[in-house]
Amino acid sequence: MTTTPLNAPPTGVPLHPGSATVEFRSLRRAFGTTTALDGLDLTVHPGELLALLGPSGCGKTTALRILAGFETHDSGEVLVDGEDVTKTPAHKRDAGMVFQSYSLFPHLTAADNVAFGLKMRGSSKSDRRKRAMELLELVGLPQRAEHFPHQMSGGQQQRIALARALALQPRVLLLDEPLSALDAKVRLNLREEIRRLQQDLGITTLFVTHDQEEALSMADRVAVLRAGRLEQCATPSELYARPTTAFVAEFVGTMSRIPAYRSGDGVEVLGRRHAVDGVVPADGELDVLVRPENVGLTAAADGGAVVVGASFLGAVTRLTVRLLDGTEVKVDLATEAAALLPVGGNAHLILPDRPVLVDRRVKSGQ
Structure with missing residues (x-):
């Protein structure tokens, strides 16, 4: 089944109010005797796509969930545009998140899934519908507006999840291994389209993956984590050509x-x-x-x-x-x-x- 490619942002209503600077400062998090993050220091610049790359258990998803407000940290700071968001509830952090499992509501249509957050914020039905259709157009699925998740392919469901994350005009977009459940051809096409969309919007994006090919092909910079610590953060070409540690050299390529x-x-x-x-x-x-x-x-x-x-x-x-x-x-x-x-x-x-x-x-x- 072919799908319309992700489109350039429609003119008119802006899709987000601006991109943010994200900072992790000396971030620590332990679960019992397991240290998930061990003093993470990392800055994500406005409008860039930064991939968090590393093996399972290295702390990359924990860092993402702490930024989203779904996890707490033991010490350190998480700042968005210089403001510590530690005590800010998840729904007020101005971050949109796309999960590996899509997490769409099975009883809602594509349009209603996209508009769900707007409904929770009290937007009118007409405004919700207009916004949902703009975003469905953006991700190339306007013809699926009245379809339910079970009537769509995995790649289409992930596009709906992406549109839903963008509906509230977040300053930060968080992607937690969003392509890992897709087959190889769909994964390749969708990662190229997500990257194009992210560049068109200029939205600050953190992308968690354990797939080095995804990280190197999509990101402006790649942060390689190991056992909760940052090994190296650099552009894909620098990371590949000039790894600073043996771990990075052998993990990337x-x-x-x-x-x-x-x-x-x-x-x-x-x-x-x-x-x-x-x-x-x-x-x-x-x-x-x-x-x-x-x-x-x-x-x-x-x-x-x-x-x-x-x-x-x-x-x-x-x-x-x-x-x-x-x-x-x-x-x-x-x-x-x-x-x-x-x-x-x-x-x-x-x-x-x-x-x-x-x-x-x-x-x-x-």
């Missing part, structure tokens, strides 16, 4: 580890000395972390490596290369070049002459 040895203030890896990007750990054996596209590979009878696997990815083929010590490294090559390096063939691995990211060596089985 594909990374291989290659054993390395200290050499002055640098390291030696694959027989060559490299400068280090960042700080060399004070003790312990070392690994260098490398992206598949940043590794060179040539056929060589005595190159010290063997091609043990190949995955066709279209224009690129990802080869798996095993070194003499058993280390396996992923290498992305143009498919035509990869054809010259068949599985079972000997090869020589080359790292570019640039600073490398290092970490303490991960032992086998860890």
